[in-house]
Amino acid sequence: MDTLRVALVGNPNCGKTALFNQLTGSRQKVANYAGVTVERKEGRFVAGSGRLVQVLDLPGAYSLAATSPDEAVTRDVCMGRFEGEARPDLLVCVADATNLRLHLRFVLELQQLGLPMVLTLNMVDAARRRGIVIDRERLQQMLGVPVVETVAVRRGGARELVERLDGVLPPVPVALQDGSDLHARVVRLLSDCVSMPRRIARFDAAADRVLLHPVWGLAILSVVMFLMFQAVFSWAEPLMDGIEAAMAGLGVAVGQWLPDGLLRSLVVDGVIAGAGGVLVFLPQILILFLFILTLEESGYLPRAAFLLDRLMVGAGLTGRAFIPLLSSFACAIPGIMATRSIQDPRERLATIMVAPLMTCSARLPVYALLIGAFIPQRSVGGLFNLQGLVMFGLYALGIVSAALVAYVMKYFKRDHTEQSLLMELPSYRLPHLRDLAIGLWERGSIFVRRVGTIILALTVLLWFLSSFPAPPDGHLGDAIDYSFAGRIGHWLEFVFAPVGFNWQICVALIPGLAAREVAVASLATVYALSGDGVETALAPIIAAQWTLPTALSLLAWYVYAPQCMSTLAVIRRETNSWKTVGLAAGYLFGLAYLASFVTYQLARGLGL
Amino acid sequence: MRLSDLSRDVPAVIVTVDDVTRPDPISGRLRDLGFVAGEAVRVVANGPFGGDPMLIQIGFTQFALRRAEAARVQVECDA
Numbered sequence: 001m002d003t004l005r006v007a008l009v010g011n012p013n014c015g016k017t018a019l020f021n022q023l024t025g026s027r028q029k030v031a032n033y034a035g036v037t038v039e040r041k042e043g044r045f046v047a048g049s050g051r052l053v054q055v056l057d058l059p060g061a062y063s064l065a066a067t068s069p070d071e072a073v074t075r076d077v078c079m080g081r082f083e084g085e086a087r088p089d090l091l092v093c094v095a096d097a098t099n100l101r102l103h104l105r106f107v108l109e110l111q112q113l114g115l116p117m118v119l120t121l122n123m124v125d126a127a128r129r130r131g132i133v134i135d136r137e138r139l140q141q142m143l144g145v146p147v148v149e150t151v152a153v154r155r156g157g158a159r160e161l162v163e164r165l166d167g168v169l170p171p172v173p174v175a176l177q178d179g180s181d182l183h184a185r186v187v188r189l190l191s192d193c194v195s196m197p198r199r200i201a202r203f204d205a206a207a208d209r210v211l212l213h214p215v216w217g218l219a220i221l222s223v224v225m226f227l228m229f230q231a232v233f234s235w236a237e238p239l240m241d242g243i244e245a246a247m248a249g250l251g252v253a254v255g256q257w258l259p260d261g262l263l264r265s266l267v268v269d270g271v272i273a274g275a276g277g278v279l280v281f282l283p284q285i286l287i288l289f290l291f292i293l294t295l296e297e298s299g300y301l302p303r304a305a306f307l308l309d310r311l312m313v314g315a316g317l318t319g320r321a322f323i324p325l326l327s328s329f330a331c332a333i334p335g336i337m338a339t340r341s342i343q344d345p346r347e348r349l350a351t352i353m354v355a356p357l358m359t360c361s362a363r364l365p366v367y368a369l370l371i372g373a374f375i376p377q378r379s380v381g382g383l384f385n386l387q388g389l390v391m392f393g394l395y396a397l398g399i400v401s402a403a404l405v406a407y408v409m410k411y412f413k414r415d416h417t418e419q420s421l422l423m424e425l426p427s428y429r430l431p432h433l434r435d436l437a438i439g440l441w442e443r444g445s446i447f448v449r450r451v452g453t454i455i456l457a458l459t460v461l462l463w464f465l466s467s468f469p470a471p472p473d474g475h476l477g478d479a480i481d482y483s484f485a486g487r488i489g490h491w492l493e494f495v496f497a498p499v500g501f502n503w504q505i506c507v508a509l510i511p512g513l514a515a516r517e518v519a520v521a522s523l524a525t526v527y528a529l530s531g532d533g534v535e536t537a538l539a540p541i542i543a544a545q546w547t548l549p550t551a552l553s554l555l556a557w558y559v560y561a562p563q564c565m566s567t568l569a570v571i572r573r574e575t576n577s578w579k580t581v582g583l584a585a586g587y588l589f590g591l592a593y594l595a596s597f598v599t600y601q602l603a604r605g606l607g608l
Numbered sequence: 609m610r611l612s613d614l615s616r617d618v619p620a621v622i623v624t625v626d627d628v629t630r631p632d633p634i635s636g637r638l639r640d641l642g643f644v645a646g647e648a649v650r651v652v653a654n655g656p657f658g659g660d661p662m663l664i665q666i667g668f669t670q671f672a673l674r675r676a677e678a679a680r681v682q683v684e685c686d687a
Contacts, residue, residue, distance in 0.1 A: 063640040067633055101667035102642055183644045214656035306672045310657035420634045421661055423672040
């Protein structure tokens with residue numbers, strides 16, 4: 001049986017990934033290219049004659065003169081220069097039939113590489129609808145490359161390409177003379193082979209007049225974002241409750257089956273509780289990504305970036321950072337994963353660094369507990385509620401801090417060359433269900449597999465710290481107090497005294513490292529409470545034992561502190577660098593300590 | 609005049625794309641995207657905050673350019 005290795009190459013927005021999905025279905029492997037965080041997608045299919053075709057979906061590129069890590073990967077793989085990546089036997093150049101003026105230029109560049117190639121005119125159906133007529137025979141002749149037509153989103157729409165890949169390899173195309181004017185050649189090809197009415201799709205122009213309008217555009221964007229948030233929180237809730245109940249049930253079932261002792265504690269309190277704590281966020285993440293993928297596929301996402309670019313640039317970010325940061329309000333993990341849509345590595349890094357400052361949903365239980373216990377239910381100006389105002393203030397503090405941090409980072413950067421936007425706004429498209437499903441499956445499995453394993457390992461470590469050494473018989477007080485975690489907590493009290501944390505808070509901070517909301521449960525453990533209604537039972541106790549400055553200081557701490565191993569794990573995964581993780585954790589802890597210190601001392605100074 | 613000074617919906621033709629630094633990867637990329645002499649361009653929309661970025665129609669494609677990027681492109685109005 002013979003094998004053919006082909007690579008799909010083309011401009012961004014040429015429908016390459018849809019074509020890849022059409023060719024390979026679910027037989028795909030998604031990983032990173034060695035040494036860089038550029039997504040590598042490979043799939044395979046068997047053609048009619050039994051030939052096995054391995055398909056590599058290269059990142060979209062406008063030119064071989066690469067300006068981003070994505071484009072550099074595409075260039076190096078096509079030229080056979082990428083370490084550990086075999087040069088493909090054949091290039092499948094994908095061009096959007098409605099946008100040949102732009103896409104053919106890259107095809108001409110690829111023609112110089114000395115690899116056999118096939119040109120695929122994708123979305124020919126859309127081209128026909130717009131009245132674009134392409135003389136395929138003529139184009140084939142002038143280019144010296146076989147040309148096939150595909151409709152990637154239609155079932156069987158890639159048949160012609162599959163048949164071509166099953167046949168004899170086409171000859172290597174004749175290279176153009178060095179220094180020939182590619183643009184002039186494109187113009188000639190277009191005038192000889194293509195006739196098109198001189199206008200863009202009427203629908204796009206009409207839609208953009210509204211969606212990019214300075215007032216209406218921003219209003220619609222706000223509505224879309226509001227709906228997205230509403231969905232993330234309200235649709236996910238029953239599913240999250242279900243997962244929580246299922247994991248709790250599993251814990252009980254397994255617990256009955258295992259003998260009392262260490263193994264049971266490890267499996268039930270460590271592994272199952274740890275995995276449950278991670279999996280519970282899966283519904284939110286999937287719903288969030290469903291929205292993001294739909295907005296991306298439909299072509300709306302670049303338009304949102306267009307509307308907000310100026311605001312984000314002011315803070316040292318880019319319009320493209322908007323969606324990742326917005327997602328971070330649900331959870332920083334999908335937010336950081338979504339930064340892959342930012343091509344410039346510097347802008348991407350800045351976005352990753354400030355994403356944890358967006359108030360994620362896991363901080364809510366902590367905020368709710370402290371605000372409920374310490375902030376009086378009082379009306380302000382007859383209109384607002386003081387508790388609500390404090391909550392809003394905490395959210396606003398996160399956003400303002402993110403803007404400041406990004407702004408400061410801009411000045412510490414070594415590379416001061418101008419960053420560019422140069423962003424194509426593609427035609428609006430109806431998102432295709434199969435592409436959405438495959439995209440969701442990818443995101444979901446990355447989250448569960450990669451992040452899950454790291455979080456699980458850390459959860460088990462924390463379980464170990466909180467369970468060992470076990471207190472001797474007759475030990476008074478709680479077991480956690482005697483454990484490593486408890487000892488570290490007592491030792492930390494010395495460090496945290498200037499910000500007003502007592503040892504109970506310090507102990508709770510340690511298991512709370514796994515996930516922020518765990519801190520509430522561990523405070524309950526330290527104050528020897530258990531069972532349901534922990535928050536209602538805990539509130540009066542801490543209200544009686546803590547001073548107001550301590551509570552305010554802890555609130556300030558939670559605005560900044562990287563109390564979430566999963567976020568650090570995903571930063572490591574997305575940047576491939578422990579140094580970045582260290583930098584992020586370091587600056588967040590630093591800010592948290594500073595903010596708590598200032599809050600505590602100010603509050604005490606004011607006699608609160 | 610510069611593309612960044614062009615008003616909305618006024619048809620124009622590109623004269624040159626200037627390098628601001630040497631080499632200038634941004635100008636290079638603009639040329640790769642089809643911003644070359646003789647091409648027709650039009651400003652389709654301006655961003656809501658200070659008119660930045662600008663949405664430029666060239667050929668059958670629309671690109672969002674920041675003002676500093678559009679300032680590299682010299683254009684001439686048809687009329």
